[in-house]
Amino acid sequence: xxxxxxxxxxxxxxxxxxxxxxxxxxxxxxxxxxxxxxxxxxxxxxxxxxxxxxxxxxxxxxxxxxxxxxxxxxxxxxxxxxxxxxxxxxxxxxxxxxxxxxxxxxxxxxxxxxxxxxxxxxxxxxxxxxxxxxxxxxxxxxxxxxxxxxxxxxxxxxxxxxxxxxxxxxxxxxxxxxxxxxxxxxxxxxxxxxxxxxxxxxxxxxxxxxxxxxxxxxxxxxxxxxxxxxxxxxxxxxxxxxxxxxxxxxxxxxxxxxxxxxxxxxxxxxxxxxxxxxxxxxxxxxxxxxxxxxxxxxxxxxxxxxxxxxxxxxxxxxxxxxxxxxxxxxxxxxxxxxxxxxxxxxxxxxxxxxxxxxxxxxxxxxx
Amino acid sequence: xxxxxxxxxxxxxxxxxxxxxxxxxxxxxxxxxxxxxxxxxxxxxxxxxxxxxxxxxxxxxxxxxxxxxxxxxxxxxxxxxxxxxxxxxxxxxxxxxxxxxxxxxxxxxxxxxxxxxxxxxxxxxxxxxxxxxxxxxxxxxxxxxxxxxxxxxxxxxxxxxxxxxxxxxxxxxxxxxxxxxxxxxxxxxxxxxxxxxxxxxxxxxxxxxxxxxxxxxxxxxxxxxxxxxxxxxxxxxxxxxxxxxxxxxxxxxxxxxxxxxxxxxxxxxxxxxxxxxxxxxxxxxxxxxxxxxxxxxxxxxxxxxxxxxxx
Numbered sequence: 265x266x267x268x269x270x271x272x273x274x275x276x277x278x279x280x281x282x283x284x285x286x287x288x289x290x291x292x293x294x295x296x297x298x299x300x301x302x303x304x305x306x307x308x309x310x311x312x313x314x315x316x317x318x319x320x321x322x323x324x325x326x327x328x329x330x331x332x333x334x335x336x337x338x339x340x341x342x343x344x345x346x347x348x349x350x351x352x353x354x355x356x357x358x359x360x361x362x363x364x365x366x367x368x369x370x371x372x373x374x375x376x377x378x379x380x381x382x383x384x385x386x387x388x389x390x391x392x393x394x395x396x397x398x399x400x401x402x403x404x405x406x407x408x409x410x411x412x413x414x415x416x417x418x419x420x421x422x423x424x425x426x427x428x429x430x431x432x433x434x435x436x437x438x439x440x441x442x443x444x445x446x447x448x449x450x451x452x453x454x455x456x457x458x459x460x461x462x463x464x465x466x467x468x469x470x471x472x473x474x475x476x477x478x479x480x481x482x483x484x485x486x487x488x489x490x491x492x493x494x495x496x497x498x499x500x501x502x503x504x505x506x507x508x509x510x511x512x513x514x515x516x517x518x519x520x521x522x523x524x525x526x527x528x529x530x531x532x533x534x535x536x537x538x539x540x541x542x543x544x545x546x547x548x549x550x551x552x553x554x555x556x557x558x559x560x561x562x563x564x565x566x567x568x569x570x571x572x573x574x575x576x577x578x579x580x581x582x583x584x585x586x587x588x589x590x591x592x593x594x595x596x597x598x599x600x601x602x603x604x605x606x607x608x609x610x611x612x613x614x615x616x617x618x619x620x621x622x623x624x625x626x627x628x629x630x631x
Numbered sequence: 632x633x634x635x636x637x638x639x640x641x642x643x644x645x646x647x648x649x650x651x652x653x654x655x656x657x658x659x660x661x662x663x664x665x666x667x668x669x670x671x672x673x674x675x676x677x678x679x680x681x682x683x684x685x686x687x688x689x690x691x692x693x694x695x696x697x698x699x700x701x702x703x704x705x706x707x708x709x710x711x712x713x714x715x716x717x718x719x720x721x722x723x724x725x726x727x728x729x730x731x732x733x734x735x736x737x738x739x740x741x742x743x744x745x746x747x748x749x750x751x752x753x754x755x756x757x758x759x760x761x762x763x764x765x766x767x768x769x770x771x772x773x774x775x776x777x778x779x780x781x782x783x784x785x786x787x788x789x790x791x792x793x794x795x796x797x798x799x800x801x802x803x804x805x806x807x808x809x810x811x812x813x814x815x816x817x818x819x820x821x822x823x824x825x826x827x828x829x830x831x832x833x834x835x836x837x838x839x840x841x842x843x844x845x846x847x848x849x850x851x852x853x854x855x856x857x858x859x860x861x862x863x864x865x866x867x868x869x870x871x872x873x874x875x876x877x878x879x880x881x882x883x884x885x886x887x888x889x890x891x892x893x894x895x896x897x898x899x900x901x902x903x904x905x906x907x908x909x910x911x912x913x914x915x916x917x918x919x920x921x922x923x924x925x926x927x928x929x930x931x932x933x934x935x936x937x938x939x940x941x942x
Contacts, residue, residue, distance in 0.1 A: 293675065294675035294676075294899060294900065295673055295674045295675040295676070307845075307846050309834070309836060309844075309845070309846070310902075310903065311899040311901075311902050328902075328903065329903055330843070330891060330903065331836070331843035331844055331845070332843075333843075334842050334843055335842070335843075335845055348902075348903045348904050349904065371758055371759075372757060372758055372759035373757050373758070373759075374757065374758045375754065375755050375756070375757065375758070376753070376754045376755070376756050376757070376758050376761035376762075377754035377755065378758075379758040380754065437635060437636035437826065437827075437829070438827055440634060440635065440826065441635070441822075441823050441824075441825075441826030441827040442823060442827075444634070444635075444822050444823065444826055445819045445820065445822045445823025445824075445826070446819065446823075447819075448815065448818045448819040448822045448823075448835075448847075449815055449816050449818065449819020449820065449823075450815065450819070451815050451847075451849065453846055453847075455634070456634070457634045458634070458689070467712040468710060468712035468713045468716075470689065470713050470716050471633060471634050471635065471636070471637045471689045472634070472635070472636060473636070473637075473638075473716075474636065474638065557710075558711075559712075561710060598712075
């Protein structure tokens with residue numbers, strides 16, 4: 265079955281024509297596969313994979329693991345070469361480049377020896393296509409939205425499993441293992457997940473530790489399953505045992521801030537304002553200082569083939585939101601009331617506003 | 632993604648072993664007349680930095696900087712809010728917030744009067760970092776990986792062997808019980824047990840006997856199914872493959888069976904290269920034709936001048 269995204273391919277060809285690029289390379293490595301997968305929707309398993317799109321619309325690929333040849337060939341319908349050393353693979357791929365102008369999506373992440381090989385074969389340093397391609401990817405196709413809906417549904421079910429598994433005495437990493445096993449068993453290709461547990465000493469989320477959950481703990485997580493390449497995220501906080509007054513007070517502020525973002529988000533809105541309305545809620549309650557980088561990172565971010573796509577939802581970041589963008593708004597930060605707390609939904613921007621793709625109840629959970 | 636238990640068990644990986652590795656890098660710095668040696672790290676290219684300082688990122692990029700005759704520093708794009716945790720699982724006492732690790736490195740050069748910096752596998756850096764580092768603000772010298780990473784020591788071999796043992800036990804148990812009906816379910820079951828056992832990362836691939844091993848797609852499990860389990864345990868990878876028909880062949884002398892050899896102690900988690908050096912931890916994967924299908928069988932081995940030894 266072909267796994268080329270025809271709409272995207274057409275958009276990339278139009279981009280090439282606008283920019284005067286003769287060849288566009290899509291470079292993915294194990295960490296940043298999205299730069300490859302935005303054209304070829306195959307989860308390669310070797311260290312790197314590159315697809316070449318010519319201005320005539322031909323797609324050729326080179327992979328660095330022999331097990332990737334067959335799936336990538338089936339996905340592109342075009343020739344696929346196997347080269348354990350990508351430098352040699354790129355030289356073969358670009359042997360007819362001559363004086364062609366070559367652009368690379370993912371150039372920044374590409375090992376320097378690979379970009380030097382591209383330069384050698386095309387007589388000029390490659391230009392970066394990353395920002396232009398990201399801009400195209402930011403607005404999702406209807407098919408992509410369906411995949412993100414499926415991922416959001418799995419995030420909901422994954423969080424339900426999180427709540428049912430969490431109990432005092434269990435370590436953080438055992439809890440993560442339960443959720444990871446659940447989402448994989450139900451079709452997740454991957455899952456980005458951070459966690460933390462405890463009280464006011466907790467200032468951030470991180471990978472799970474061997475700390476045992478205790479009665480009174482806030483257990484915070486962002487859960488981000490990936491279906492067919494696309495991520496959706498949910499952020500919720502759970503208390504082991506009955507919540508304290510301060511935990512409830514803290515949750516109310518987070519819920520108000522997230523709702524403010526959800527109420528504002530629509531086409532034409534500056535992403536900076538989506539951050540500002542969340543921060544204003546904290547300011548109103550006397551916690552304005554906890555909206556800065558000392559206590560938090562971002563008030564949300566774009567979602568898609570990468571779990572932390574740009575634009576970030578920050579007061580210092582300006583971007584005009586568009587219909588069919590998918591953004592998580594999460595006012596996650598540290599507060600002295602209850603320590604670091606998280607709360608957020610995956611939101612789809614519609615013509616007149618936005619809808620949440622997350623169905624999990626908006627409340628402070630309890631185990 | 633890296634999201635399992637990240638820890639430093641000093642019984643498994645003694646501080647003295649890391650000190651020995653650091654001393655070797657100090658010697659490189661002296662011999663190559665550089666003021667510091669830099670090792671790059673990101674989410675999936677973490678092996679070399681992990682080797683030196685036990686730093687293993689769950690996100691973002693970093694430089695491990697080893698000044699000549701000093702303890703290593705970490706220039707890290709992660710938030711300072713996670714530095715207390717980083718310090719509990721690494722040798723780093725100094726962690727510097729660095730949205731741009733090269734910019735912080737140049738600042739250190741100015742402050743400390745460093746003129747010549749060695750970078751481990753310079754052309755292996757991401758293009759943007761390479762461009763920034765080689766912009767002329769300091770003299771940059773390429774240091775080959777083989778200068779920084781010594782032949783696998785007994786400690787390292789034991790860690791890979793432990794990872795391989797975990798993968799073998801869990802996979803063989805799963806094949807014996809035959810509970811999973813499809814490859815998603817199988818992947819979930821393996822993932823759960825391995826992560827509960829302390830795996831940092833797990834990658835499962837499944838072959839239906841018709842094509843190569845690939846990530847789960849919801850295909851049914853049957854007699855022709857082969858399963859590849861790659862597992863990272865405290866920074867050390869192992870790869871073990873079994874099939875549901877118990878088709879095997881000798882890993883050390885596979886004869887005419889198609890063989891794939893991957894390095895597990897290289898910069899990436901696994902990399903299929905033609906020129907693996909003499910001493911390395913490798914994965915040997917066999918593709919065995921039988922009954923009109925392809926079966927896969929493989930394991931983790933120590934490769935040295937004496938040949939291959941399954942760990």
